[in-house]
Amino acid sequence: MNDGAFLSEVGDFDPLETEEYTLNLGPQHPSTHGVYRARLRLNGETIVSCENVIGYLHRGIEKLAESRTYAQFAPYTARFDYLAGALNNWGYALAVEKLGGIEVPERAEYLRVIAGELQRIASHLVMLASMVIDLNAVTGWMYAFTAREGILDLLEALSGSRMMLTYVVAGGVSADLPEEFELKTKTALEGLRSRLDDFQALVSGNEIFQSRTRGIGVIESGQALEYGMTGPNLRSCGIRLDMRRDAPYGVYPRMDFDVPVLHGGDCFDRYSIRILEILQSVRLVEQALGGIPSGPVRTKLKRTWRPPVGEAFAQIESARGIQGYHLVSDGTDKPYRMHLRSPSFVNIGVLPELAPGLTIQDFVATLASLDIVLGEIDR
Amino acid sequence: MRDGAVLFKALGCTPREKEREVAVAPGELPRALFTLKNMGNFILLDIDATDRPEGFELAWRLLDTGGEGPAGIFTVKVLADRSDPRVPSVMGIWKAADVLEREVWDLMGVRFDGRDGLKRILCRDDFEGHPLRKDFVVEQPARFPGGAEGAGP
Numbered sequence: 001m002n003d004g005a006f007l008s009e010v011g012d013f014d015p016l017e018t019e020e021y022t023l024n025l026g027p028q029h030p031s032t033h034g035v036y037r038a039r040l041r042l043n044g045e046t047i048v049s050c051e052n053v054i055g056y057l058h059r060g061i062e063k064l065a066e067s068r069t070y071a072q073f074a075p076y077t078a079r080f081d082y083l084a085g086a087l088n089n090w091g092y093a094l095a096v097e098k099l100g101g102i103e104v105p106e107r108a109e110y111l112r113v114i115a116g117e118l119q120r121i122a123s124h125l126v127m128l129a130s131m132v133i134d135l136n137a138v139t140g141w142m143y144a145f146t147a148r149e150g151i152l153d154l155l156e157a158l159s160g161s162r163m164m165l166t167y168v169v170a171g172g173v174s175a176d177l178p179e180e181f182e183l184k185t186k187t188a189l190e191g192l193r194s195r196l197d198d199f200q201a202l203v204s205g206n207e208i209f210q211s212r213t214r215g216i217g218v219i220e221s222g223q224a225l226e227y228g229m230t231g232p233n234l235r236s237c238g239i240r241l242d243m244r245r246d247a248p249y250g251v252y253p254r255m256d257f258d259v260p261v262l263h264g265g266d267c268f269d270r271y272s273i274r275i276l277e278i279l280q281s282v283r284l285v286e287q288a289l290g291g292i293p294s295g296p297v298r299t300k301l302k303r304t305w306r307p308p309v310g311e312a313f314a315q316i317e318s319a320r321g322i323q324g325y326h327l328v329s330d331g332t333d334k335p336y337r338m339h340l341r342s343p344s345f346v347n348i349g350v351l352p353e354l355a356p357g358l359t360i361q362d363f364v365a366t367l368a369s370l371d372i373v374l375g376e377i378d379r
Numbered sequence: 380m381r382d383g384a385v386l387f388k389a390l391g392c393t394p395r396e397k398e399r400e401v402a403v404a405p406g407e408l409p410r411a412l413f414t415l416k417n418m419g420n421f422i423l424l425d426i427d428a429t430d431r432p433e434g435f436e437l438a439w440r441l442l443d444t445g446g447e448g449p450a451g452i453f454t455v456k457v458l459a460d461r462s463d464p465r466v467p468s469v470m471g472i473w474k475a476a477d478v479l480e481r482e483v484w485d486l487m488g489v490r491f492d493g494r495d496g497l498k499r500i501l502c503r504d505d506f507e508g509h510p511l512r513k514d515f516v517v518e519q520p521a522r523f524p525g526g527a528e529g530a531g532p
Binding site: 052054055058060062063225226227228230241243246247248311313315322324326328336337339341345346348349353378379 | 380422423424425427429430438440442444449450451452454473474475477478479482486499500501502503510511515517
């Protein structure tokens with residue numbers, strides 16, 4: 001058969017029939033950052049619809065809280081957003097303090113800023129690392145993770161635990177600065193800066209990385225507000241909202257720092273804003289270490305401490321957005337109800353609207369750039 | 380954050396002692412939230428529910444970023460009936476309400492009327508009961524999908 005005859009024969013066929021099919025991305029998939037499942041309807045490689053399937057890590061922590069005393073529950077908080085334990089501790093401690101009218105010594109407020117900002121750096125480094133590894137830049141992952149090790153060493157020196165720490169507790173912090181902490185921090189932050197420079201040189205300007213993230217998964221500012229998005233994801237679509245600046249708690253009003261804002265709303269901006277925020281957190285840690293007053297670090301509470309009847313809602317700027325704790329007290333030593341408003345849980349609500357039209361590879365980049373933690377989604 | 384009195388006036392209520400919180404009837408909820416949203420600078424942060432002896436107390440927490448000074452929370456509360464807890468959905472006002480309402484339905488068993496896709500979100504689909512209710516019995520033998528009862532070492 002000659003070529004012409006073959007072509008004319010192909011031309012006689014009806015157009016190829018195609019049909020949509022379903023793909024489960026996750027729950028066990030390296031790019032879902034935990035046990036998250038996206039049920040995707042696909043046309044070829046293009047997503048037609050997306051449904052979030054979550055709950056695989058649901059441990060019923062809100063129910064557990066009702067059978068623990070206020071102090072006993074504190075260690076559970078680090079199990080919500082397990083990449084930002086100290087910040088979780090802080091939110092819960094603020095709610096308990098609001099409920100019981102507890103004063104916090106000034107030295108403890110500075111220590112909270114140190115622990116909280118170190119934790120934010122560590123958490124953002126995981127985001128950077130896992131985003132680049134999702135886009136197949138395996139070397140970049142090593143750079144961010146070694147930088148994070150230095151920060152986790154500091155958190156371990158502070159609290160005794162690398163990740164599941166209970167450092168910020170109601171009334172203050174659990175321990176004072178360990179010996180030579182300032183020197184260690186100085187060394188670690190220098191290491192971080194140089195690692196971050198390497199990381200930027202390696203990844204941010206990379207043409208493949210840019211082509212896979214620029215203009216991909218664009219979230220408009222109005223859309224982000226409609227879906228209740230907060231944190232770096234909101235600030236990367238042009239809205240300057242940061243609880244540390246807009247509803248300040250602790251000693252943040254005294255601190256000198258900027259709230260970075262980017263306007264693209266795409267994966268690249270969500271990636272870049274984490275780097276900018278790390279640099280601001282470094283500033284905050286250095287300021288807090290420089291200005292820390294002496295004094296006690298904790299207001300001791302009685303073992304059988306009971307808050308008055310009432311309720312309190314306190315929110316902090318966690319690494320992923322606004323984390324809010326709602327506590328209801330019936331006057332006993334255990335909370336009547338504890339509820340967590342977790343930023344990741346609300347942030348992924350936008351995916352079903354964002355995903356249609358994206359290809360699978362773009363979806364993976366978008367999911368990575370949203371930086372979710374399933375521990376706080378499923379609770 | 381705006382002065383509580385301004386918000387109360389917009390909602391047609393008289394300000395009470397706690398100026399950052401307003402209680403409305405279930406039927407009034409969509410109108411109240413719609414009014415607040417139209418004032419601008421509100422974000423729906425959270426919906427949470429508490430199982431109280433008198434009924435289910437639901438709270439819509441809005442972050443108020445308007446006005447002078449720091450941002451703050453403004454709470455709209457509804458007490459839902461114990462025997463058949465139902466409130467109108469506000470998914471048409473804030474899209475964020477979708478996942479938040481599903482969470483309250485799943486864990487507390489409060490129905491949201493006037494919306495599609497109100498199904499469980501954290502517990503599995505064939506889960507029975509609503510675990511955050513006070514009358515939910517926790518001491519049940521572990522059951523796994525597929526029939527194995529109390530399996531494990």
